[in-house]
Amino acid sequence: MRNEFERLAARQPLELLSMKRYELPAPSSGQKNDITAWQECVNNSMAQLEHQAVRIENLELMSQHGCNAWKVYNEHLVHMIEQAQKELQKLRWVSLVSKNYEIERTIVQLENEISQIKQQHGEANKENIQQDFQ
Numbered sequence: 001m002r003n004e005f006e007r008l009a010a011r012q013p014l015e016l017l018s019m020k021r022y023e024l025p026a027p028s029s030g031q032k033n034d035i036t037a038w039q040e041c042v043n044n045s046m047a048q049l050e051h052q053a054v055r056i057e058n059l060e061l062m063s064q065h066g067c068n069a070w071k072v073y074n075e076h077l078v079h080m081i082e083q084a085q086k087e088l089q090k091l092r093w094v095s096l097v098s099k100n101y102e103i104e105r106t107i108v109q110l111e112n113e114i115s116q117i118k119q120q121h122g123e124a125n126k127e128n129i130q131q132d133f134q
Contacts, residue, residue: 022048 007014024045027037 024048 025041026032027034027041031037
């Protein structure tokens with residue numbers, strides 16, 4: 001990746017695809033009469049031919065079954081998303097309920113504090129009234 005960015009930064013053209021591996025070279029001029037050299041060339045060409053046959057077979061299989069495989073995969077992804085959304089909804093609900101519980105608990109505490117303050121003020125007012133009449 002770094003090499004590609006460096007190439008772009010240097011404004012160099014994109015390298016053409018190398019077709020070197022698809023070439024079927026004959027034995028070198030010094031080995032034209034060597035049977036083993038010719039056998040290696042034949043083996044190389046057979047390996048390349050088999051590789052191309054496998055690629056063609058893979059393309060045929062992909063054209064026959066590729067769409068269905070993608071549909072199944074996409075359905076699986078949709079199912080996973082739905083499950084994740086349900087789980088998120090549950091977590092949000094639990095969070096909401098716990099927040100409501102905390103708010104209610106705080107309200108009860110505040111009501112208790114208010115009633116205590118009222119009682120203290122009521123007693124203080126009674127004492128003040130009693131002192132005023134004495």
